[in-house]
Amino acid sequence: MLLLTNITSAYAQQTINQQKSIVNFHISGGVFFKVKGTFTGMQGDFNFDSKAIENANFQICIDAETINTSNNKRDNHLRSPDFFETETYPKICFQSKQVVKSASGYTTIGNLSIHGVTKEVEIPFTFENNIFTGNLTINRFDYDIGLDFGTFRVGREASVTITCVIE
Template sequence: MAVSNWNLDKSHSGINFSVRHMMITNVRGSFNEFSAEVSADPTDFTSANVTVTIDAASIDTKDEGRDGHLKSPDFFNVEQHPNFVFKSTGIKSKGGEDYELTGDLTIAGVTKSVVLNTEISGPAKDPWGNEKIGVIANGSINRSEFGVTWNAALETGGFLVSDTVKLHIELSFAKA
């Protein structure tokens, strides 16, 4: 097959994260506004080009006060850096549907290379004849490497917010 463009099916997609809070529990959240551009040959995903753009202000942790703090200069500074951007730099097959997706991630104006363990399913035709692929990507980043360093020491030792942020991304695409 030839390289095709794939359109994001946002109603079947999500970008989620979790981060350890107070060293005892996890805060979970998502980003409600994002887009993705994919160019790929569905018979050889290792040649795919992927760009994901996330509206940083669309963060949702189910706590308006916390979301406001995350949007502030203490964390993402969304007024100066409204978007996070991921651009793929390489995809390696690990066999079957398993891949290692490497790319440059930009958060708050800082770009670092990240690696995501990725599953790519499909292509498959839906009941209306549309060709679809599904992508699940998991990994973690160190937020301080992106200059997102705000924290508070706890009386019992440790810090309020972990440096490690776990990512869980599920995206669905339809062939253009």
């Protein structure tokens, strides 16, 4: 009976704390400044046990409509068909395929879907005190986000930090 309890708890699904989980990003907004912003509304399935990473599985989505750069006019433009087209593509999702141990923590390999485009990505991450922290760089053109306005106005690559708090 004790063995069954230990097996069950090792593979129990964990719950994402939506209020504490967030995706932060920054992208150059021209030569002289960077635009910083967030996405919230994280939800999905999170299964991770450092003692059994071969069983790890993440299926996590954020609400694209929640984009916030502290500028309402810019945020509405980012939600428009010019960029994220959130009425048509309301979610940004990641589905893991594999998790491997790395020198600095772990790496998850999986499919990232943004704006109707799915690409395989690798996300290096740490998992400490029930907090998943991962970082990656996304080229917005890989996901058909925005036109080429020239890098003087909008950069190509966004640095992204994912903080997923688990309960």
